[in-house]
Structure formats: structure tokens, C-alpha cells
Amino acid sequence: MRLLPAYLWPRFLKRRLPTSLWGRSLLIIVLPVLVMQVAVTWIFFDAHWQTVTARLSEGLAGDIAWAVESYEDDPSPQGLQRLADRAERSMSLSIALQEDRVLPTEKRRGPIGVVDRVLDHALESRLDRPYWFDTTRYPSYVDIQVQEPQGVLRIIAPRERAVATQAHIFVLWLTIATVLLMGVAILFIRNQVRAIERLADAAEAFGRGETVPRFKPHGAREVRAAATAFMAMRDRIQRHIDQRTALLASVSHDLRTPLTRLRLELALAPPFKRQAAMRGDLDEMEHMIDEYLAFARGEAGETPQPVSVPDLLGAAADDARRAGAEVELSAPEGLTAILRPLAFKRALVNLAGNAASHGDHVRLSARVLTSGGVEIAIEDDGPGIPDEMHEEAFRPFSRLDDSRNQNRKGVGLGLAIARDVARSHGGDITLERSDLGGLKAVIRIPGPVSLAPAEAAAD
Template sequence: MLGRSLLIVLIPLLVTQVISQGLFYGNFLGVASRRLSDSVASEIVLSLKTLERLHSQSDKQWFVNQAQDQLHLIEIWKPGFQLTRVGTNHIMGPMDENLAHALESSVDHPLFIDWHTDRHTVFVFIQLSDGILEVQVPRKRLDMGQLWLFVSWTAGSSFLLFLLASLFLRNQVRAIRRLAYAAEQFGLGRDVGPIRPYGAQEVRKAAVAFNRMQDRIYRFISQRTGVLAGVSHDLRTPLTRIRLSLAMLPRSGQVDAAQVAPDIDDMIGDVDEMEHMIDSYLSFARGEGAETPQRTELRPYLEDVVAAARRAGTHFQGLEVEEGVFLVIRPDSIRRALMNLLDNARRHGGAVTLTAYATPAGACIVTDDDGEGINPELRDTVFRAFESGKGGGTGLGLTISRDIIRAHGGDMELDTAPGGGLRVSILLPW
């Protein structure tokens, strides 16, 4: 936006300067130059005609002196001299052309105009019948002044105005960049707090709207988390009562203990499975917005996750993590996502290999197992809620994991592992 805004300011400014200077040099300067040349030519013609009427040398000398004092023309009479060259040694611009045209149209005698001998004086030599009249014309009588001075003033003022416009536009764009940065961080799940509105009125309104949107989202997450906490409490209370009732049921006496005990154990297992399902549902519905992101070193963090997965029964074939990789993540949320993936690998596969390395876009975490894998046609559907629970589990593990990764601004992809099993690639941005 800064570059486009500067072009919007610069292009009209340059076009205006080009048009104004073109009109000045092409119209006004040409008219003024012609008038100055005509004035000088008329004075030379007047001097020439007067000298032709005067016969005595004293009268001619008197007129020459008057011309020098009154007309600022130095006239030198050279009797008996002849011109060896006629025309003009042309230099550049309309000034010499206008003077040559004015003299050639007014003087009937051969003449030569010299521009090169002196840069402050123009020499005009006119051939008469008995000699040459040399007229020295000050160049300032033909010149409008230094043209570069006018160009410098116009270019300098344009550059100064463009510089001021750049500073003001940069301040406006800085406000938009800050708003874009805050929106990007908020999209990655990082709390940057409310941003201070400044800049143009529209930018301030956008900042205020962003702050209100951020507050509404945080308030919604907080309210939903509180409601779900109450739901969790209400659901677990009857389950706890059932568990206690099952624990207090008699297992001997009137009823055959060999028949009752397995039934009670099955019921207790069902209660445990229901509690596990409730925890999964609440985790899926609650989201991960309440945890504060932290700057975390990847290698020791993944080593802790692998240690916890080993305690849960996951067999690891290898662990390769690049040193010195740091990410801003919610540690508990990412741990839950990785544990869901490793638990799926334990239940559906066998040995697991975990690798992690840095990329230009962020850090990539890859898990490979040697299980049966997932058919490529079904890889998009297994991310749907309850879709992947047909082979055991709640069907929410992959869904929760991908939601957590995407809440961090990353993404998760499924592929075929080198051993034929499932490869899960997680990309987390810096």
C-alpha cells in the first residue's frame, strides 16, 4: 500500500511538472525569446541605417558612443574590411535561431553571428559597401536567465513535497501494518492485547472494530468454557454414583459370585469408557483458547512427550529432533494433539518413528508407524468428528489434533510412511 500510495502521489506530480515545464519552454520562453531577439535586431537595424546616413567619421563615432551608452550595444566600425564567412555558428535552443531569423529578415546585407568567441557576448558582423560594422550584444539581453535554476527550483520543491508526503503516508501505513500484525497473531492464537487506534479515521475505526471482535471472541470462549465445565460436573456426578453403587453391590451370598463379578466388572469398564468419551467430547468442544502461548524449545519438549507415550505403551523405533529449534506454542494443547496421534499409532500400528526439523515456514513434526495406514481416498474423511472411531476409540483424536494445530496457524497432512504405515506431518509456523 505504501508503494502504491507513493506512486499515486508521485505520478501526478511528475506529470504536472512535465506539463508545466513543457508549456513554459515551448510557449512562454519561445515568445519571450522572439521578442528579445526582435528588439535587439531592430536596434541593430536602426544603428545600421543611421550609420549609412552619416558620412563623416566624427558623426559615426558620435553615434557609436551613443549606442553604447543608451542601447548597451558596442558598435565598432571597421572601414575597408570584408567578411570571410556568413550565417551563424549555431549553438542550441531557440535564442540563436530567433536572433538569426530576426536579423536575416531585417538586414539586407551579408552578416555573420558569432556565439563562441565570448560566452557573455554575441558578436554580429554586417558587411557594408565600405567596411564591416561589428556589433557586440550582451548575451543577457537575449537570455531569460539560467534555465537550470528554474528546473532546480521545480525539481527541488517537487522532491521536498514528495518526501513530506512519504513521511505522512508511512505513518498511515504503519497503523495498517500494526493492525495486520495483530490480526495475524490473533489468528495464530497468540494474545497481543488490544491495539491502540491511531492514524486515519478509517484505520482507527478498523482498529476499534478489531478490539471489539477480539473481546467478543474471548468472552465467548470464556463463557463456553464455564458452561462446559458445569456440564462436565453434571455428567460426572451420576457416573460417580453408578460407580459407587457398583462397588457396593454384593458379590457373594444369595447371588452366585462367579456370575455377578464379571458383570459388575463389565459395567465398571463401561463407566470408565463413558468417562473417557465425555472427556474427549469436552476437549473437542472446549477448544484450546484459554492457554497462554509460550516460547518452547522443541527437542526437550518432544522428548518429554515421547517419554509419556512410552509409559502409555507406545513403542518407539527412533526419535530425531533438530537442535536449537524454538516455537511459540501452547504446550499442553500441542501435547494433547501429539498424544492423540501417538495413541492412534499405538492402537493401529506398531513401532513409531518421530522426527522434527526446521523449515523456512516453521517447524515440521513427522510421525511414522508401520501399521496398515489409511487408504488415500479416506484421508480427508478421517478428520471428521466420530468418523475414525469405527475401529476403536471415540473418533475424535485426529479431529481434535488438527483443530489444535490449525488454532496455532499450522496444518496437518496424512501420507504413506516409508514402512507402509501412516505418516502424519505437522507444520507449525514460527
């Protein structure tokens, strides 16, 4: 396995760190606690548990060496009995002689190898005869056997005489304390993150143009300050929007009055040479006023509701046909999405009308995205827009050159209004090169969609 170069490690770790505030906050709490627990446990086992176990094992090995030497001094049955009684009474050792037996050949070692290593080292340093021991057969005892000429001298010792058996209690309490601390930390972190999530949801909803009731700031002082600042900013923006809408509505109303009078005077006046041209100018002025007002208003106050996407595309297709274009329409039957019907219809009509005014063939299509949501494409076979000018086309009042705007009615707000509507739904519009040779406008709207049962089964 090849190791990464040192300069790549920060990038490698950064890609694998949690991206959410909740995940990173949890990591900040959990990682130091785990490191502390591992370090304390390691220090405990290395500096305390192993030391105590080694001393206990050395003491037990010394008692066993004394018992073996005492037996060899008087190997008679009476001497063995006296030795066994004394060892049982003074050292809690059970001693018995298994005559004509030899040591087992198999080695039995426990899961914690340090116990066997320490005991083996202690016995090896104290005994000069072959020995064998087992720390796994009996949970509370250690079985030690020493080879003697008469057989095997078997010694059963309490386990606590060889091992510090209470170490697991320390680890258990350390684990319990760690879990409690982490639980409290996770609870507090979750509360703080939830306050930030509520603020983010409110900001996102406001960005989509939804009416969000005022919410009470929660969380830490800094989070409450950010929420309060957001609400103040939202109120200022809303006042600005309301004032702009009211101003445009007032201007529109004031301009419509003289336009209506001019239109009436033209209708009552006897025919003259420039009458048709003046009527066209009045129509264009009225269209411009409608565009300005629609851009300022944005239909943001409309409530989202389930809407049939094929019906909206059908209305846009009819508008394109009235403009003289040949229209191709394809959409899954029964496709429904949560939309603001009037605003979204206006966006589609703008895009379809724009396509029809620049091309002879228009294609409208819709499909369900695998990640959820719906994608709608409007294509034409017109001259298109250069790739480097796609973003420029979305700027309000932007009228691109020559190829797409010669003798065209409009003020350059069609794409701007359509993108504003798409973004108010949480989506966006992108421009691409169409297979028909012209421009392709793609609207992607996230959110839940549904299909008719037959379509869903077919998919």
C-alpha cells in the same frame, strides 16, 4: 520489443501496482501530483518560455543585423568606434572587430537545445552573412560572430537578451511546492495507515488467541468505527468462548462424579464376566470427556515462550512408543521456537498417537524454514487418507471410514485440536502422502527460531 495486446494491459499493470494500502495511497497522491507538475512544466515551457525566448532572440538578432549593416555602411575604425559606443550605451552590446580572422568551425551547443535552435533561427532570418554563436562559453553572455571582408565582427550580448533566464525559478518554486504538498500528504496517509495496521495487528493477535489489551481507536472516522466494531465483536466472541469453556468444564465435572462412583463400585464389586468390558467403557467415556474439554478450551490462555522443539518431539515419540509403534526421530539439536508448550505438546501427542494407532512405523522430524519459522512432520506407514478427504479429516467429530477408524478409540477431535493449536500460533497443518506409504501431517509455524551455536555454524 513486442507490445502487449490491449486486453493484457490491465492485468500487466495490476501485477505491478503496490499491494499494500500504504503503497496504493501513496501512489494515489504522488501520481496525480507528478502528472500535474509535468503537465504544468510542459505547458509553461511550450507556451511561455519558448515564446519569450523566441521573441528575445528575434529582438537580439534584429539589433545584431542593425549593427552589422551600420558597420558595413562605415567600416572605418572611427565608424566602428562610434558603433561600439552607441551599441554599448543603448543595447548593452559589446562590439569588436577581429581583423583577418575567420569563423570557428566547431559548433558549441548547450544542454537545452531549444535555446540554440531559437537563436539560430532568428539569426538566420535576419543576417545574410555567415555567422557563428556560442551560448555555453560564458554563463552570463552569448558570443555571436559574423564574417566580414575585414575579419570577424564579434558581438558579446547579455544572456538575458536572448533567453528567458528566470524560468528555473518557476520550476524551482513548483518543485518546492510539490515536495511540501507531498510531504504533508504522506504524513497524513501514514497516520491513517498506521491506525489500520494497529487494528490488523490486534485482529491477528486475537486470532492467535493472545490476550490483547484494549487499544484506543485512532485515525479517520471509518477506521475508528471499524476498530470499535472489532472490539465489540472480540468481547462477544470472548464471552462465547468463556461460556462454552465454563459449560464444558461444568459438564465434565458433573460427569466425572458418577464415573468415579461407577469406577469405585467396579473396583469393590466381586469379579464377574463383564467387569473388564465395563471398565473399558468407563475409560473410553473418560477419554471422550477429556477430548471434549480440550477442544473447547484449546489452551488459548497459555503464554507463548521459548520451547525446545526436540524435547516436544521426544515427548510425542515416547507416547507413540507406548502405543507399540517403532519411532524414528530427527530434529536439529538446540532448535528453539516461541510456542505455548502445553498446547503444542498436546497437538504433537495427538498427531503422534494417531500415527501410532494406524501404523507400525512412525517418523517425527523438524527443520528450520528458509523464510523463518519451523516445520514439523509426523508420518506413518498406515493405510493413509485419500487426498479428497484431507480437509474432511480436520472437521470436529469427523471419523473417517473403514481404513483408519475401525475399532479405534476417539471422538474425531485429534486433528481438529492439532489444527486449532497450529492456527493459534499463526501457522497451519496440511496432510500429504508419506514416503512411508501412509499419512504425513506437516505443521508449519512462522516466527523467530534459534539454533544452538554448533548447529547454526553447521548450517
